[in-house]
Amino acid sequence: MAFAALDTSQKSTNLIDCMKARGITAIGRYYTRNRSNSKILTADEARRLSQAGIKIWPVYQNRHREPVDFSATKGKLEAEDALDYAKNIINQPTGSAIYFSADFDATQATFNSAIRPHFQAIAAAFAAAGNPYRVGVYGSGAVCKSLLDAGIVQLSWLSQSGGFRGTPQFKASRRWNILQALPVSGFCDFDDDVDPNTINADMGDFGGFVLGQALEPQVIASVEARAATGPMDALPAHPEFPGVPAFPGRPLHRGELGSADVKALQARLNELGFGRLVVDGDFGEATENAVLHFQARNSTPDGKPLVIDGEVGESTWAALFGPGAIFSTQALDPSASMRDLVIDIAASQIGVVEQPRGSNRGPEVDVFIRTTGLNPAHDSFPWCVCFLYWVFEQAAKIKRIENPLPKTAGVIALWNLGRHTEAQVVRKSEANARTVEPGMIFMLDLGGGKGHAGLVIEVRGDHVITIEGNTNPGGSSDGFGVFRRDARPIATGVLLGYLDFCDI
Known part of the structure; x- marks a missing residue:
């Protein structure tokens, strides 16, 4: 079996000449919380691989094979650890990637309760650090697709386990940056099996790096814009407009308490710079003042002045969230092509x-x-x-x-x-x-x-x-x-x- 990329938990320092002769151009290696772990990429190994022109893509993994391995708290700590190791030990180039592992067949419930918050915390920690690196995920097709669709990660490495949820479909979609194959033994005298991998050239840059070498142009979301720098704000979703809250169908006004719609309003006003409101769902004086300020400085989507009354009716809602939040398809013929x-x-x-x-x-x-x-x-x-x-x-x-x-x-x-x-x-x-x-x-x-x-x-x-x-x-x-x-x-x-x- 011929392949040009592999991943391994073993040190490759003494086998670099063999890998080079066998056509290996990229290698996946580990970061972990335990700096003495024998499988971790060292600065010397990274230097020698780079001198040979072999690109490195790191994956951060501390087991990550059970739901208990994932939480927002753990995600934050692991992201900060990975950032520190990449920057201060490896000297990993800015703009390259660090993949984080979800190495099991997660259910949708586990994804929602554990994996998504874990990766949201990773993305937030990277954003707080100024996004020196891009975030990738190693896992099943379902996990890769869900995190990409949510804008939480920018790159994906699809696990070899073809029976995992969503993996055949995600493999066929060719949205993966790296595709792992089943292990092979006896390659270049590695003590244990290595995993062959395919780099998806259609997706362009996969986040690999060579120390001291400029990165290739990015081809995915960063072609025109950097990928999302953190998890999206928690807003009640409109069924037709992901991430955009639907107009509640009635004006919002002062005196409402504990309202999810008011929370969405407060978060949006904060985002647009019209206040530093506590997002508690209570429509009080501070929220009303922020609405008045917004109405005084904005217009309806068709350019008409907003009524400055402190209430959030359909026009103000559309000005805040865009016409998509109240977009109506009633005038369009569903039988049309x-x-x-x-x-x-x-x-x-x-x-x-x-x-x-x-x-x-x-x-x-x-x-x-x-x-x-x-x-x-x-x-x-x-x-x-x-x-x-x-x-x-x-x-x-x-x-x-x-x-x-x-x-x-x-x-x-x-x-x-x-x-x-x-x-x-x-x-x-x-x-x-x-x-x-x-x-x-x-x-x-x-x-x-x-x-x-x-x-x-x-x-x-x-x-x-x-x-x-x-x-x-x-x-x-x-x-x-x-x-x-x-x-x-x-x-x-x-x-x-x-x-x-x-x-x-």
Whole structure:
């Protein structure tokens, strides 16, 4: 069996020449809480592997094979320990990754009660440290998918155990960065078996590092924006808009006590900088004052002044959380084609702009970003793909199907992932007025890991008419809203191609 990557709990220092001769280019090694543990990666081993040009990806594991091994408290302590070891012992390069293990077939209940809080605490500890490294997970397909979808981790290493929950499906999705295979014995005179691994080139960078060497350009969520820097705020979820609380259907006002809706309101006002409220669900004077302040400085999604009355009705709720929180599909025909629906929904958002301009933020923009699993409060995210994902999400809900778009915020990532779905692919060399049609997504590679994407709504000769998020009406690089663009060439030098998800 030929392979170019392996992981092992054994020191590799004396076997580096053999590994190099056998074509090994990357190795997975351990960090643990016990610095005297024989399986831990040492500074000398990291140095010698790096001198040989073998990339290292570390995984932090202290058993992590039972639900009792996971909790928010343990996650925080282990994250801080891993950060200290990576920075002060190994001198691990900034921007590379540390994977954390969940090495068993966790149930959904265990994931919700133990694993998710554990990894949320890890993400929060990394964020508190300034995110020097990215967070990865080693585990089952179900755990990898759930943590990626929640935006808690940025990278995934899929366990060899094919019988674990969700593993066959996650393997087929090709969202993994590293895929572990069954152990082999007798490799390069290792005393014990080693695990072969496959690095997913389609996903680009897997977080490995060589000491003293610049990292490769990132290809997943960090293509256009750093991945989420911590767990999303705990807000009551709208069933159609993950991470976005639904309007409660009645105005909120002073005097309400212990309300989950008021908690969501208070958390959002804090996030937007309109107060330092205690998130207790009690609508008192401080909350009312923060609402008045917000209403005085903001407008409705269609640009009209908010009524400054201290109550949170539908208009103020939409200004706070975006129109997605009150988005209505009643005017849309569920019998319409997916193609027509995505065009109509995209058109309904024309005129949405960032608030303030250039911030990659705003009530509506935040909704687009949150739908992909990112938290807009944690970083500045370019959002053209987030807009497209939100559009297709709404259309999919109307059609009662899964969103056909892969869940990502990156252009290059969407291009790479989309080609492994059932989407129709039109490459640059094939793009013309006969092959491109409305409902397709155009994708541009702007260099340096950056890109841009938008929705085709009409084809006119050698040009396409589009609706795009994070763009502007004039065509400059200062993208700040959702606009219709009337003169994009069908094929340009920076075009990757077109993807059609409407007939999946």
